[in-house]
Amino acid sequence: MSVTLKDIAVELNLSIQAVSRGLRNMPDIGPDTTKLIHETAARLGYQKNYAASYIRTQKSMSLGIIIADICNPLYSAIYKGIENVCANTDYALMLGNSNENPQEEITVIDNMLNHGVDGIFIVPSQKNSDSLSRLSTAEIPCVFLQREFKNSHMPFVYSDDYRGGYLAAKHLYSLGHRSFLYIAPPMYISSAKERYDGFYAYLSEQNLTEDCICIIKCDATRDGSYKAMSKWLKKQSNLKALSVTAIFCFSDYIAYGVYSALTKYNLHIPQDISVIGYDNNEYSDIIAPPLTTIDMCPHKIGKQSAELMLKMIDGQELTEEQRQVLIEPKLILRNSSGVPCNKEN
Numbered sequence: 001m002s003v004t005l006k007d008i009a010v011e012l013n014l015s016i017q018a019v020s021r022g023l024r025n026m027p028d029i030g031p032d033t034t035k036l037i038h039e040t041a042a043r044l045g046y047q048k049n050y051a052a053s054y055i056r057t058q059k060s061m062s063l064g065i066i067i068a069d070i071c072n073p074l075y076s077a078i079y080k081g082i083e084n085v086c087a088n089t090d091y092a093l094m095l096g097n098s099n100e101n102p103q104e105e106i107t108v109i110d111n112m113l114n115h116g117v118d119g120i121f122i123v124p125s126q127k128n129s130d131s132l133s134r135l136s137t138a139e140i141p142c143v144f145l146q147r148e149f150k151n152s153h154m155p156f157v158y159s160d161d162y163r164g165g166y167l168a169a170k171h172l173y174s175l176g177h178r179s180f181l182y183i184a185p186p187m188y189i190s191s192a193k194e195r196y197d198g199f200y201a202y203l204s205e206q207n208l209t210e211d212c213i214c215i216i217k218c219d220a221t222r223d224g225s226y227k228a229m230s231k232w233l234k235k236q237s238n239l240k241a242l243s244v245t246a247i248f249c250f251s252d253y254i255a256y257g258v259y260s261a262l263t264k265y266n267l268h269i270p271q272d273i274s275v276i277g278y279d280n281n282e283y284s285d286i287i288a289p290p291l292t293t294i295d296m297c298p299h300k301i302g303k304q305s306a307e308l309m310l311k312m313i314d315g316q317e318l319t320e321e322q323r324q325v326l327i328e329p330k331l332i333l334r335n336s337s338g339v340p341c342n343k344e345n
Contacts, residue, residue, distance in 0.1 A: 003046040011040055023048075044324070048090070062092045063110035063309065066105065066122040070097040071218060072253045074283035074298050075123065077146060081302020082121060089310065092120070100185075102127040102222060109134050119309050121145055124133055126189050141312035143305045146296075147190050153239050155318065157294035157305040157325040161191045164329035165198025168248050168294055170333055173206055176339050177246040177274065180213045183228060184250035184260060185220040192250055195278060199248055214244060218254065218269065225257030233265045245340040252277035252284045252293055270338035280332050289335035296329045 001103050008328035009016045013035070018225075022029040022037035025145035029037070065082060067075040079095065086093060095116060096108035102125050109131055112120060119141040135142045140335055144156045172180065182199065184192040200210060236242055249255035255277035262269060267291055268274050277284060304325050311318065 003041075003044045005046075006042050007044060008037065011044065012036065017287075034228050048075070053220070054155055058074055059118050060116040061090050062094055062115065062117045063121040064094045064096060064108075064115075064117040064122075064298075066096045066112070066120065068098055068123045068125060069253075070095075070099050070249070071221070073250065073283055074253065074279045074296075077281060077298035078123075078302040078305075080298040082306040083302075083311070084299075085303055085306035087191040097126050100125050100127075102130060105131050106134060108192050113138055113140075115252065119143070119313055121305055121309065123147055141309055143309050143312075145301060145305055146243075150190075153323070155308055155312070155323040157301050157308060157324075158191075159298075159301060159327045161194035161296075161329075162201070163279060164169035164196035164294040164296060165200075165248075166202045167198075167331045168195075168278070169199040169202035171292070171333075172246045172248070172274065172276060172337065173203065175337060178208065178212060178248070178340075179244040181216060181244045181247045182213055182250075183207065183216040183218060183225055183247060183254060186217055189220075195248075195250060218257075219250065220254065221258075222253055222257040224259045227257075229258045231266060233261060233267075239265055239267060239298065240272070242267075244273070246274040246276070248336070249275065249277045252279040252281045252291060254322060255284075255291055255293075258285065269336050272341060274337040274340075276337055284297035284332075285334060292334045293332050293339040294329050295332050297327050 005016045006017050009019045018029060019037055021032045023041060025034060063086065064080060069075065073325060083093060094112060094115065096112060098105035098108055105125050117140065120135065121143050123145045124147050126147055129149065135154070144154050146158045148156045148158065152294065182196055184196065187193045187196065200213060203212060215234055216228050218224040233239065236297055247258055249258055255275055258275060259269065262273065266274060275291065277291045277293035278296065279298065280293045284291040284293050308325065
């Protein structure tokens with residue numbers, strides 16, 4: 001038989017209300033009594049009955065997190081940031097994966113709403129606005145992660161993609177590169193468009209025209225970038241004199257597929273072509289060569305989005321400035337970027 005609040009109250013000769021408030025660390029219960037209540041609850045094996053709590057409070061004490069691709073290490077880092085904040089609360093996390101598919105995204109949203117989650121974090125697929133409509137009418141807090149819908153008033157936590165693209169171009173240009181490949185998912189994904197815009201903005205300031213950038217579209221997976229990159233390389237007339245000298249990858253995950261394709265065609269990084277990624281996920285410093293990348297601070301995105309979510313659940317009114325949290329990216333220099341091969345001599 002499970003241990004109840006009444007069992008703890010009898011053990012300590014306290015009221016059930018005092019035990020309940022002590023377990024929630026309420027200030028009207030003294031610190032010594034609160035400590036004793038927690039110790040007794042642990043000793044007796046007390047487990048909170050969230051089902052009963054939901055009937056009383058209409059809160060499930062659960063939060064949904066919907067990501068675009070569960071295989072992408074970027075989302076693991078964001079999840080950990082959320083988890084680190086929520087570990088200090090009673091909230092449990094429910095993880096869903098949309099696979100960048102709007103129909104799967106709707107299904108995951110509906111499942112989470114049917115389970116009564118108190119809030120949802122989401123990296124939206126952005127292929128249509130159905131998910132936005134679902135979330136807007138759900139009447140629970142929602143926080144967008146890294147991608148946004150234009151003209152939406154949903155709170156949004158993101159790394160400055162425009163700035164990140166700008167930093168990537170500045171670095172490659174400083175090495176002497178003047179021709180570039182941008183490999184990314186379709187531009188309806190806001191982060192793909194912002195990174196490109198920032199990248200070209202810097203090059204434009206250096207009086208380069210937009211035709212210095214060749215764009216390759218792929219799905220946002222390692223396999224997708226491998227296939228797209230392989231197809232592009234197959235069309236090159238001379239693999240030792242490629243039409244570009246540097247590749248800007250939408251993400252580190254996409255860069256891994258690019259690495260594989262370059263290896264297939266016996267091309268070396270950065271001797272034959274430079275590569276820069278975006279994310280700075282945990283594997284990017286152990287691949288060969290270690291990947292130069294833009295650190296978008298995904299753990300910080302998760303942490304600050306969770307802090308924002310808890311404020312919303314607590315009923316705090318947010319200013320417009322608080323509803324959009326901007327995180328500054330930074331360039332991480334490693335060995336995958338170097339001077340163009342035709343400048344080494």
